[in-house]
Amino acid sequence: MADVTETLTDAHDGCLPEPSPEEFRLAAVLHALADPVRLRIVTELSSGQHEMACQAFALPVTKSTSTHHFRVLREAGVIRQHRRGTARMSVLREEELERRFPGLLTSILRAARLQP
Amino acid sequence: MADVTETLTDAHDGCLPEPSPEEFRLAAVLHALADPVRLRIVTELSSGQHEMACQAFALPVTKSTSTHHFRVLREAGVIRQHRRGTARMSVLREEELERRFPGLLTSILRAARLQP
DNA sequence: ATCAAACTACGACCCTCATCGAACTAACAG
DNA sequence: CTGTTAGTTCGATGAGGGTCGTAGTTTGAT
Numbered sequence: 001m002a003d004v005t006e007t008l009t010d011a012h013d014g015c016l017p018e019p020s021p022e023e024f025r026l027a028a029v030l031h032a033l034a035d036p037v038r039l040r041i042v043t044e045l046s047s048g049q050h051e052m053a054c055q056a057f058a059l060p061v062t063k064s065t066s067t068h069h070f071r072v073l074r075e076a077g078v079i080r081q082h083r084r085g086t087a088r089m090s091v092l093r094e095e096e097l098e099r100r101f102p103g104l105l106t107s108i109l110r111a112a113r114l115q116p
Numbered sequence: 117m118a119d120v121t122e123t124l125t126d127a128h129d130g131c132l133p134e135p136s137p138e139e140f141r142l143a144a145v146l147h148a149l150a151d152p153v154r155l156r157i158v159t160e161l162s163s164g165q166h167e168m169a170c171q172a173f174a175l176p177v178t179k180s181t182s183t184h185h186f187r188v189l190r191e192a193g194v195i196r197q198h199r200r201g202t203a204r205m206s207v208l209r210e211e212e213l214e215r216r217f218p219g220l221l222t223s224i225l226r227a228a229r230l231q232p
Numbered sequence: 233a234t235c236a237a238a239c240t241a242c243g244a245c246c247c248t249c250a251t252c253g254a255a256c257t258a259a260c261a262g
Numbered sequence: 263c264t265g266t267t268a269g270t271t272c273g274a275t276g277a278g279g280g281t282c283g284t285a286g287t288t289t290g291a292t
Contacts (some may be wrong), residue, residue, distance in 0.1 A: 026227045030150035034143050035250080053267065065251055067270055072249095086259045086268045101230070103223035111142045111217040151280080171238065181241055181281055188279090202238045202289045 016074060017080045021096045024077040029101065033108055038048060038069050042078060043112050045092045046105075053087040054078035078105075131198045132190060137212045141194040145217065149210035149224055153177060154185050158194060159228050161208045162221075169203040194221075 033039055037059055044057055060065050070090060073079045077100075080091045097105045129130060149155055153175055160173055175182050189195045193216075196207045213221045 026224070026231050027150050027152055027155065029144050032222070034146035034150050036143055037250085039143065045152040053268080061250085062252060063269065064253075064271080068250070070269095083259085083269095086266090088269060101223065103219055104227055107217065107219035107223050108142070108146070111220055114143050114217070153280090169238080177280085178282060179239065180241085180283075184280070187240095199239095199289080202236090204239060 015080070016071075017082055018093075019077045021077065021100045024097070024100045026101065028076040029078060029104070032072050032078050035069070035072075036063075038073055039108075039112055041069065041073065041090070042105075043109060045079065045090060046094070046109050050076055051084075051089045051091050053084070053089055055087070070078075083100065119219055131196070134190050134209075135193045137216045140213070140216045142162070142217065144192040144197075145194060145220070148188050148194050149180070151185070151188075153181075154189055155224075156230055157185065157189065157206070158208065159225060161195065161206060162210070162225050167205045167207055169205055169227070171203070 006110075033042065040059070041057055045052060054063075054066055054070060061069075067068075070079070070081065070088070073090075074081055077093060078097065080093055081088055082091075083089070092105075094105060149158060156175070157173055161168060170179075170182055170186060173182075175185075177185075186195070186197065186204070189206075190197055193209060194213065196209055198206050198207075199205070208221075209220060
């Protein structure tokens with residue numbers, strides 16, 4: 001599974017549309033993180049490898065619902081997605097969020113770890 | 117839902133039901149703050165006097181909608197409300213939120229000030 | 233007691249959203 | 263090409279939420 005297939009699938013056309021940091025909207029970020037499933041995605045992304053396929057989360061929803069949640073996170077600017085073979089890898093946009101909304105993601109992640 | 121907190125029984129029963137800090141749910145707080153009107157309420161509460169009547173906010177919605185938003189904030193634990201004459205005063209629960217979710221409110225308020 | 237001010241409660245409306253299933257697409261292995 | 267794996271897209275659906283208007287409540291003043 002942990003194959004080292006050299007990435008020709010680079011960051012040109014495998015990337016899905018995402019906002020630039022200047023386009024981040026606070027309400028959109030808060031709304032994105034106000035859902036248990038999405039909060040779990042972000043929590044796992046922050047404490048695992050910096051890149052994870054959708055399947056790797058084992059979410060308690062169907063694939064189509066899963067796609068929906070990843071899109072909400074991506075369109076809010078919380079994650080970035082690109083293809084890796086048949087998989088869609090997700091990455092937390094930590095630095096960009098930190099620059100735009102200092103301390104926000106950090107405090108939310110800490111709060112999330114404190115709760116069921 | 118109607119949690120009768122025994123704190124401050126001193127000020128008879130002008131207080132409306134509110135959760136105790138242990139009952140704060142992160143998703144509820146984030147959802148409460150993900151609305152522009154409610155974010156504005158909280159922002160004004162944090163930068164004005166520590167007590168404000170609903171009317172004082174001059175919100176761009178009707179009174180009934182206003183009541184709705186204040187209730188969402190109160191039930192999430194973000195604000196406390198008590199009567200003062202015919203007015204309903206609102207107070208930010210800054211310390212309790214800080215104890216439960218350190219840095220959260222602070223970073224959200226800072227982010228809100230950075231945006232339209 | 234009556235009146236006004238400031239909210240609250242209750243429906244109603246419409247729109248958003250989380251969810252699903254089924255059909256479709258993309259990438260890769262044989 | 264065939265088949266598999268991993269996501270996406272497209273309705274549909276049902277719950278929830280933001281908005282309003284109207285009616286009711288509470289408090290203080292006259």
